[in-house]
Amino acid sequence: MGILEVKDVNKRFGGLQALGDVNLSVKENTVHAIIGPNGAGKSTLLNCLVGKLMPDTGSVMFAGQSVLGRKPYEINQMGISRVFQTPEIFGDLTVMENMMIPLLAKRDGSFRMHAYESVEDEKDLRGEAETMLTEVKLLDKQDMLGSSMSRGDKRRLEMAMCLIQRPKLLLLDEPTAGMARADTNNTIDLLKEIKEKRDITMCIIEHDMHVVFSLADRITVLAQGTPLVEDTPENIKGHPKVKEAYLGEAA
Amino acid sequence: MLGLRKKDAGLLLLVTVLTVMAPVLLNPFPVDSAMAQFNAGYPDLMQRFVIFGIFAIGFNILFGLTGYLSFGHAAFLGVGSYATIWMMKLLTLNILPGIFMAIVFAALFAVMVGYISLRRSGIYFSILTLAFAQMSYALAYSVLTPITGGETGLQIKPTDTPLLANLEPGEIGRASLFGLEMSQSSIIRMGGWEFTLNVGYYVCAMAMILAFYMAIRIFRSPFGMMLRAVKSNQNRMYYTGLNARPYTLAAFVISGMYAGLAGGLMVAMDTQVGPERMFWTASGEVVLMTILGGAGTLIGPVLGAGMIKYMENIVSKINDQILHTWFAFLPDGLEDAVVAMIYPFVGKGWHLTLGLMFMAVVIFLPGGLLEGGDRIRNAFRRKRTGKEDTAKQRTPAE
Ligand SMILES: Nc1ncnc2c1ncn2[C@@H]1O[C@H](COP(=O)(O)OP(=O)(O)O)[C@@H](O)[C@H]1O
Ligand SMILES: [Mg+2]
Numbered sequence: 001m002g003i004l005e006v007k008d009v010n011k012r013f014g015g016l017q018a019l020g021d022v023n024l025s026v027k028e029n030t031v032h033a034i035i036g037p038n039g040a041g042k043s044t045l046l047n048c049l050v051g052k053l054m055p056d057t058g059s060v061m062f063a064g065q066s067v068l069g070r071k072p073y074e075i076n077q078m079g080i081s082r083v084f085q086t087p088e089i090f091g092d093l094t095v096m097e098n099m100m101i102p103l104l105a106k107r108d109g110s111f112r113m114h115a116y117e118s119v120e121d122e123k124d125l126r127g128e129a130e131t132m133l134t135e136v137k138l139l140d141k142q143d144m145l146g147s148s149m150s151r152g153d154k155r156r157l158e159m160a161m162c163l164i165q166r167p168k169l170l171l172l173d174e175p176t177a178g179m180a181r182a183d184t185n186n187t188i189d190l191l192k193e194i195k196e197k198r199d200i201t202m203c204i205i206e207h208d209m210h211v212v213f214s215l216a217d218r219i220t221v222l223a224q225g226t227p228l229v230e231d232t233p234e235n236i237k238g239h240p241k242v243k244e245a246y247l248g249e250a251a
Numbered sequence: 252m253l254g255l256r257k258k259d260a261g262l263l264l265l266v267t268v269l270t271v272m273a274p275v276l277l278n279p280f281p282v283d284s285a286m287a288q289f290n291a292g293y294p295d296l297m298q299r300f301v302i303f304g305i306f307a308i309g310f311n312i313l314f315g316l317t318g319y320l321s322f323g324h325a326a327f328l329g330v331g332s333y334a335t336i337w338m339m340k341l342l343t344l345n346i347l348p349g350i351f352m353a354i355v356f357a358a359l360f361a362v363m364v365g366y367i368s369l370r371r372s373g374i375y376f377s378i379l380t381l382a383f384a385q386m387s388y389a390l391a392y393s394v395l396t397p398i399t400g401g402e403t404g405l406q407i408k409p410t411d412t413p414l415l416a417n418l419e420p421g422e423i424g425r426a427s428l429f430g431l432e433m434s435q436s437s438i439i440r441m442g443g444w445e446f447t448l449n450v451g452y453y454v455c456a457m458a459m460i461l462a463f464y465m466a467i468r469i470f471r472s473p474f475g476m477m478l479r480a481v482k483s484n485q486n487r488m489y490y491t492g493l494n495a496r497p498y499t500l501a502a503f504v505i506s507g508m509y510a511g512l513a514g515g516l517m518v519a520m521d522t523q524v525g526p527e528r529m530f531w532t533a534s535g536e537v538v539l540m541t542i543l544g545g546a547g548t549l550i551g552p553v554l555g556a557g558m559i560k561y562m563e564n565i566v567s568k569i570n571d572q573i574l575h576t577w578f579a580f581l582p583d584g585l586e587d588a589v590v591a592m593i594y595p596f597v598g599k600g601w602h603l604t605l606g607l608m609f610m611a612v613v614i615f616l617p618g619g620l621l622e623g624g625d626r627i628r629n630a631f632r633r634k635r636t637g638k639e640d641t642a643k644q645r646t647p648a649e
Pocket of ligand 2: 044085
């Protein structure tokens with residue numbers, strides 16, 4: 001049994017079958033990549049996992065519990081964090097505050113009205129945030145407003161905001177889209193480091209094959225809303241069906 | 252100090268000193284001088300400064316932090332006022348129980364209005380709050396007459412005999428705090444100057460300092476940060492494990508309680524209330540105060556409240572006769588021309604000045620008057636050091 005079990009999920013948008021009989025099993029502490037051409041339904045699938053969309057049929061189980069029908073914040077509290085295709089951060093808040101919010105959400109739950117318990121309490125939280133910011137190389141920008149950062153920095157910040165919650169499952173929707181090569185490589189290194197250092201499962205949607213093949217333990221190929229194959233990166237590379245459906249143009 | 256950072260403690264100290272010294276600071280002109288009409292240091296007006304300051308501080312906790320623009324906050328002001336006057340009519344002339352009930356009733360009403368209105372955001376939220384407030388006004392005006400006194404409102408009458416007060420038959424009860432009457436004043440004369448120290452004003456001032464202190468604590472707490480997060484990106488909030496709804500409702504209720512406190516104090520200072528206190532223009536006024544001073548800043552709303560109340564009470568009193576005496580030194584024709592030019596902006600025309608000022612602020616200083624102050628300060632600093640100011644990275648809420 002994987003930590004995430006998706007069974008027979010279907011989702012229609014009007015006449016469009018965005019997802020058709022999707023089955024997916026993600027093993028704990030692995031990196032599972034989902035690839036597929038544009039419009040394959042990758043983001044839709046992700047949205048079904050985090051409570052943004054409700055599948056028409058099927059089930060989604062996380063760590064033995066169903067996530068369907070739960071609100072996004074409840075699903076996050078279960079241990080799933082998500083990085084968006086376009087970075088979603090708190091633009092009017094400083095980088096440090098952006099880090100404090102997920103930290104407080106993790107510690108205090110979905111709603112709490114309070115002041116810091118003590119000066120030390122605030123210091124401890126800050127210290128934790130600083131450690132994470134060092135990891136993503138944003139420490140020197142901690143007083144900057146989120147909205148005034150570059151796109152690459154925003155992505156790294158969003159990733160740090162997710163990671164600081166120590167999620168059991170991290171979902172990443174095209175984390176390197178629109179990034180320069182150097183930034184992409186930094187992101188790969190960061191994710192590799194995280195994966196080695198912590199017990200974390202990642203589910204990553206990616207266009208960039210370089211990223212996929214350097215990170216993934218397993219790959220699912222999605223085409224027109226249906227999984228074509230699921231296998232190891234080595235086998236996927238040589239798979240004729242995949243070449244035809246997806247890598248065709250590139251190969 | 253008091254759980255505040257140094258800078259905030261300084262700000263609180265400044266506000267405290269200014270409010271305590273207000274009777275002196277606001278009366279800079281000798282009584283017989285021509286400028287005496289610009290003196291704002293009389294109890295009535297000073298009370299209004301701080302009461303509306305409280306109202307605006309509370310409104311800013313909702314609007315400044317979460318970005319939810321309520322257009323119906325005067326309803327809570329009114330509810331607070333009605334609660335207080337009933338306490339004074341029935342129970343005691345001591346203002347504390349009345350003010351306490353004002354806050355309680357405003358909170359209860361805010362829970363209801365907020366719970367429903369916060370199902371929507373943006374303009375729909377504003378319209379819902381406006382609808383609630385207008386409904387309250389209309390009800391107070393008509394159907395609820397037995398409770399609200401309808402059009403004429405409520406005031407303390409000779410027939411009112413509060414349970415805990417021993418009044419002579421026919422004596423009209425006066426608001427007090429443990430025997431100290433709100434209307435008591437001592438007048439200090441120094442040379443040509445005259446300063447009025449009024450009990451009621453100092454009661455209100457104390458309430459405002461306390462309200463301001465609470466606001467600082469809220470702004471700096473994780474709770475306040477969450478409220479700013481609501482304004483910034485609700486989507487991110489939900490995917491970070493936070494439920495934005497209870498945060499906005501809490502902010503709404505807190506700001507409703509501030510309004511209730513202000514309404515209660517109004518009655519404590521002047522023991523009467525009418526439904527017009529809940530009229531939509533009253534709700535609009537607090538919006539103007541907050542934006543004019545600087546939404547989302549700590550001191551801005553107080554500044555805005557003071558500004559508007561000053562204009563309403565001082566600028567509005569400048570009539571054409573006064574203008575003529577000012578410009579009497581000019582040749583007759585020129586005098587008339589100058590007076591004719593200025594006249595539309597003063598006296599009854601003060602709304603025009605306010606309107607123009609408001610437009611100028613919104614267009615040129617979206618951060619309110621406080622941003623204007625910051626810019627001037629930065630310009631000086633730049634001149635002195637000869638370098639671009641780098642503080643732009645972050646706009647701290649002052
Ligand atoms: N909210 C929506 N309403 C209607 N159609 C949608 C919606 N979201 C996605 N789709 C459609 O579903 C298909 C899959 O989209 P998506 O999951 O975003 O693809 P991918 O992320 O793989 O590029 C696309 O054809 C898209 O237009
Ligand atoms: Mg997508």
